Amino acid sequence: MQGLQEKLFGLAAWDSGKITDEWFRVHFDHAADIVHDWLGQSLNLSKARLLNFGCGDGITDLALVLRHGAASIHGIDIRREYQKLPRIAREQLGMTRLPAALRFETIVPNSPLAGRVRAFDGIFSWSTFEHVQRDKVLPILMDLHACLRAGGVFFLQVEPLFYSPWGSHLGRYVDVPWHHLMMTQEELWRAIQAYDGPINPTEVDFGFDDFGVDGYKQFVFREYQALNRLTADELVDIARQAGFEVLREKRQSHYMDMPIPPTLQARYPEDWLRGNEIFLLLGKT
Ligand SMILES: C[S@@+](CC[C@H](N)C(=O)[O-])C[C@H]1O[C@@H](n2cnc3c(N)ncnc32)[C@H](O)[C@@H]1O
Known part of the structure; x- marks a missing residue:
């Protein structure tokens, strides 16, 4: 029904000039642009079927459709924040109807998808894998591997990594790095x-x-x-164990100049303490 309405009348109108919320803006612009940059080199988003693992409120998915022409995104999460998206889109974009390209689902934590979904061309995950229970990371990645078609790609981002200055995710309350x-x-x-x-x-x-x-x-x-406290090396290692090939990898630190307290220098490798973000493009052969 909604798809038909869209075929006849097009997407509901939207206007990014109405955005007032900064959380919305960083997901609608920054996160969506990076997902697009990484997936768009291997996939034509206007044709691909995509899965977003840990979609949260779905703002990034909405932006991928509106700003980058994505045709199909299935967002899954263990919570139901995406149910707010129609209201959020109305308030932040003046959009009265979500695109038919978006579909959201709440899953039982750590329950497998393979076998009940058609293979996806691409998968992405933004700031989610640091929250997955440590012993579930491998089975979930194996499940996502099974949900990807041969030749498909998975863009996985984590920020902040646990041992980095704001790796607790509590920096909004405690203004002391590490x-x-x-x-x-x-x-x-x-x-x-x-x-x-x-x-x-x-x-x-x-x-x-x-x-x-x-x-x-x-x-x-x-x-x-x-938080599962995975380091970047551990994440890459588990992704390989799950059957993925690492096609591209980028690690970055926004805190190269921040002085490390001597007590931490003695306890942790410097790359753990400084590296706050990892981007991985994983492939399935
Ligand atoms: C920090 S939020 C990021 C949400 C969204 N990607 C974003 O950028 O706003 C982490 C998300 O991962 C979800 N999550 C945590 N463990 C999960 C699991 N085992 N399966 C699916 N989603 C999970 C949480 O419910 C939460 O929505």
């Missing part, structure tokens, strides 16, 4: 509770209002405690 490697859990939680300043608007997601100020603190602290 705090999570130097403070006890109790000290960290007390610092978060005590914080009553503003939060960087690029880090305030659309779930914030559901939780309220204190509930959001509890939520992000639980998320921090559940």
